[in-house]
Amino acid sequence: MANFKKSNRYYQNMANITNQELIKKAASVINSKNLKDGLVGDVGCALLAGNGKIYTGVCVGVNSNGYCAERVAIAKMITDDKEFVIRRIVATWKDKDGKLFVIPPCGHCRQAMLETDKQNLDANVILDKNKAVKLKDLLPYFDWWKAQK
Numbered sequence: 795m796a797n798f799k800k801s802n803r804y805y806q807n808m809a810n811i812t813n814q815e816l817i818k819k820a821a822s823v824i825n826s827k828n829l830k831d832g833l834v835g836d837v838g839c840a841l842l843a844g845n846g847k848i849y850t851g852v853c854v855g856v857n858s859n860g861y862c863a864e865r866v867a868i869a870k871m872i873t874d875d876k877e878f879v880i881r882r883i884v885a886t887w888k889d890k891d892g893k894l895f896v897i898p899p900c901g902h903c904r905q906a907m908l909e910t911d912k913q914n915l916d917a918n919v920i921l922d923k924n925k926a927v928k929l930k931d932l933l934p935y936f937d938w939w940k941a942q943k
Contacts, residue, residue, distance in 0.1 A: 823835075824886065833855055837885055
């Protein structure tokens with residue numbers, strides 16, 4: 795089997811990927827399947843890591859033991875390349891008619907991004923092809939610890 799390892803130049807070029815292209819990448823991994831105890835694959839995520847690579851993931855939602863697509867993509871990033879920094883991230887969902895939606899990360903995913911690396915506070919969370927906000931803006935009181943008298 796041939797080795798198709800990509801060059802560093804390829805990954806540096808990925809840093810220039812548009813929000814729309816990252817949204818399409820996230821949408822491309824959606825592959826919904828109903829299971830007895832839940833639904834899997836109905837949300838897709840793509841993230842651009844600090845190393846310039848793109849990682850994808852889908853949700854695995856079975857009862858209360860589910861994993862969001864964002865956390866799956868983060869786990870893939872850490873497993874594959876021991877990378878912890880996220881530059882940009884997006885999650886997508888399609889309705890029954892195939893209409894695509896960009897969805898913000900849930901609180902658990904926001905916290906997971908923060909705990910993966912403090913630099914991720916500056917990660918851009920894509921909310922639309924023309925709108926992204928910093929993770930720290932979605933976690934305005936992440937470091938608020940006030941002693942009570």
